[in-house]
Amino acid sequence: MAGRSFIAGLAVLLIAAAIAAEQSPLQDFCVADPSNAVLVNGLACKDPKTVQANDFFFSGLHLAGNTSNAVGSRVTPVTVGQLPGLNTLGVAVARIDYAAWGINPPHTHPRATELLTVIEGRLEVGFVTSNPDNRFISKVLSKGDAFVFPQGLIHFQRNIGKTKAIAIAAFGSQNPGVITIANAVFGSMPDIATDVLAKAFQVDKKLISQIQSKF
Incomplete structure (x- = not known):
């Protein structure tokens, strides 16, 4: 059951993230070529004739991250840096693991809106609106709940349970920052x-x- 809920949560987030803030691609795909020295807004493309299935593949989101650090959380990103096939497609995901009472500290994503879905546990989440109001908007989420953090706004998550928590985040950018x-x-x-x-x-x-x- 846990495996099915994990996959279902990831599928929902990928569909939601398909409404991307970045420009639409001008070809079927543009697999990133990190070795190319050309500087573009993104990464240069591999020759399509050399592209393989592994360029569109990432394995590891089922693995728990090590949360034995000062904040008690670990983010496992799947951006264009880990999955070259995301280049120009305007989406990315991440797994976030939280120790009991661990936090994902206040941060921003300058290039992406984030849609977070809780897979296991309970999380307190929140974000702060921009000046001059600086309004704090927060909610407690349980397994299966989703919450959106608008692009660029400061936000955080905190595990409010005595056991670990897991969430999957989807982003409207191949490289949310x-x-x-x-x-x-x-x-x-x-x-x-x-x-x-x-x-x-x-x-x-x-x-x-x-x-x-x-x-």
Whole structure:
């Protein structure tokens, strides 16, 4: 039963993600050729005559991710980087595993809307609208529930159960990108000046330095 629900959830997300924000392809497919040095908005295409079935194939979404990290979650992406056949097709997916009370920290996807479906467990999810309202919209999801995060908005998920949780996310981009807020603000290389962040967050510079040291 678990296997069937996993497949059903993935199928629903793939259908939903087919309504893509990216431009429609101009040919049947454009399998990515990462070795090509040509810079385009996306990746250059392989010669169609050399394309094989494996260019359209990925295996591994049935495997649990290792959640033994500071936030208690692991994302297994299937974007054009892992599945070259996604190039120009405007879709991608990911599996997200959560330890008990694990979080997928606040982050954004600059190039894609995300549709999340819970496969196992219960998740608290939410996103924040843009300035000036900054309205926080959240909901608790159970197995089989779906929730959409609009493109570019900060959002998160948290496992509120005592056992692991699993979700599948579908994206309206072959390469949705991810900006994890804490990593970007406190873990940039080189660091953003402490006085800038102290003024932005209205805290002491020492506290900023302490937080930066964790990233």
